[in-house]
Amino acid sequence: MHPRRPSGDVDAMNADARKIQRIYLTLTLGNTLAASFIWGINTLFLLDAGLSNLEAFAANAFFTAGMVLFEVPTGVIADGWGRRASFLLGTVTLAVSTYLYYMLWQFSAPFWMWAVVSVLLGLGFTFFSGAVEAWLVDALRFSGYEGGLETVLGRGLMVSGTAMLAGSVAGGVVAQATDLGVPFLLRVGVLLAMFAVAFWLMHDVGFTPERSTHPLRATRAVLSASIENGLKNPPVRYVMLAAPFTAGVEIYVFYALQPYLLELFGDPHAYSVAGLAAAMVAGAEVLGGWMAPRVRRLVRKRTTVLILTTIMSALILVVLGFIQVFWVALVLLALWAVVAAAGTPVRQAYLNDMIASKQRATVLSFDSLVGSSGGVVVQPLLGRAADVYGYPASVAIGGVIELIAVPFLLASRRQGPRADLASAAASTTDAESPPA
Template sequence: MNADARRVQRIYLALMLGNTLAASFIWGINTLFLLDAGLTNFEAFAANAFFTAGMVIFEIPTGVVADTVGRKVSYLLGTVTLAVTTALYWMLWLWHAPFVWWAIVSVLLGLGFTFFSGAVEAWLVDALAFVGYRGDMESVFGRGLVVDGIAMFGGSVLGGVIAQATNLGVPFLLRAGVLVVMFVFAAFVMRDLGFTPDKSEGPLAATRTVLRDSIRYGLRRPSVRYVMLAAPFASGVGIYAFYALQPYLLELWGDTSAYGIAGLAAALLALAQVFGGLLAPRIRRLFRMRTTTIILASVAGALGLIALGLNSIFWLAIILLAVWGFVFAAVGPVRQAYLNGMIPSKQRATVLSFDSLLGSAGGVVIQPALGRAADLWGYGTSLVIGGAIEVIAIPFLFASRRQHDPADAAIDAAAPVPVSPEGVPPDAAAPKG
């Protein structure tokens, strides 16, 4: 790796560190925070659903910002939006505001995250290609996952401890403060390398172009389409499980005010993420096809959630949680490399944002549905149902595998496979064994 590539990677890792540290201050206590504000289980997960609905609504418009104004501008807008809406969340908690206000601010939180989704990843891949990096992308994404996990561990543990020592609102104020720091950092160090914003169209025309390119290079390309269609089931269940595990572990522990135990759930997932990121490149090399890794991880993740839901022993739940988190983390870099290997540079942020949109759309439906199941039958049953829903994603992954896309077996994903105007790689018509 040359000096320029190392600098690009260091900036990417710093952005990951700051973003995740800020976000993770509340990850261990978010559900408890909403319940403490007077919301029911259904309302708490409905608020989360409005957050993901915001991501669905704004994903395409903010994708226009990333692809027509610049990835740096998109990132800066994300930090400002999230800092402001996080502060608003704290104020709603202080006021015990009615649910309608939680729904509105949750949608705006989703807006903040859509400025990030696709933009930072697209910035990294294009910048590395521009400076001549020719290594495999699993290693880079894996390092990002390790840094992500370390930040998540520190932030979630610290957030739980601070909440127990003070109150559930202080971690939200810390989050807003770190986001302000990240705005200043990114303003000075980020540069859009290897990418020239297309400003030839107005906002409405650009939005139409983004939608057309999302379909052309995403849904119209079978190998990409089936991976994206699997996202609503895997992402929707994953988001619910992450937040449901906080009160579920407290329930198994026997003390609903032990916020440190709630933080432990996020901390364990953070450690699992660190190991998953470290081992992702090695796990990838165990199999010839990337889709083999993704499919096996999906099966293991679904079974892990079902086992978690059926279990009633706290310490066994901790072990199952760590295993589930490791599987979820290890497959992430492989899926990222697979998708990036099939997307042209100019449309990268657009298609990645559309993939995120589909994942968020699943969360809009699945989170409140599973939250209602938790109200009626308990968290354990809701996790079992979630595991069953996650299984639905597996046939789509097999369908993507059957397309024999070159990116499935490629080791170097830094440069995407050439795509024809019809959205099909030049050699995709020839089946590969």
């Protein structure tokens, strides 16, 4: 029997909740647009700078290593100093580190410099990873919104996909018309504009930062509570432990598809084709975000969606590894992205309904940390596989690695958390206690 749902999430959204949603969608739009200018050409940019496949994906691994190093500290900043402060710091850090990336390309810098700046790029993204989602959930609950989180998070994914579609196509076209460095400068400009927008619109609502005269003590307290509500809570822990195998493979595949598709296309300088690949992923995200709440209504448990989308995604990657026809590969890429996107808001809602408000940003950042740790290992590993066996084989190997996540998701399901059945969860002020 399906859990009771409200008559409609739109009806459950009052004027205050709509305002919060508009701000969230605006921030998501601007941030994703800025980031996506380089997503279609980033690997080509690194290879053009003289890096090998191994070095290019090692640079990406240093980026994810930066996320691993700074996820929890920046999550503590978000919980201790405010989600708005964290967002503003993120825009500045990411703008500066992106400009440094551009300068490294200009001067054909040695690999160690790429490694250092890649870590700084990772730092910039960690200021966003838990803060924006935590800000949204707390503000919605404070405003009296009683609808399912999948609905709002799905809309966010649709907006993100639209922004990625525009940004990745624009980045590829601009790179082909000018050079591979200009999209990086476009990212810097939009990030600085987003600083101004967030400074004006974003204010912490439904959450009071717990500032302390003893920051180290406060950091230890928040981190301890986050571990208690995260890794020590079995259903949360198993979802987190699945993340390295899904997130690590996804980030590799996304960036590897640029040179892989150009190889299939037959023109290594067709940068707009690389942008098209990223744009197709973006369009699939829009569709996946729209599908998420609708798919959720068809199944009783959230973990059902997570398990099925993970298996389907992995199988598509294995098939993609054997395809040598450009247009067929594009279709499979789009299908892979739709499947992955449809599961994303469900996973976000599942986690958020098991996390206490005071530690939300830190726990979400810790979850991102665990996922990023997979990228640190998987990206250079699969990058080396691409050097030795070729891109198709490396993508197929990635699909096999992704399947390792399934037993962890099944373990989370077996814990029987209330959040697995929730569609319009009650207040998440208190974290779920682990089942006895």
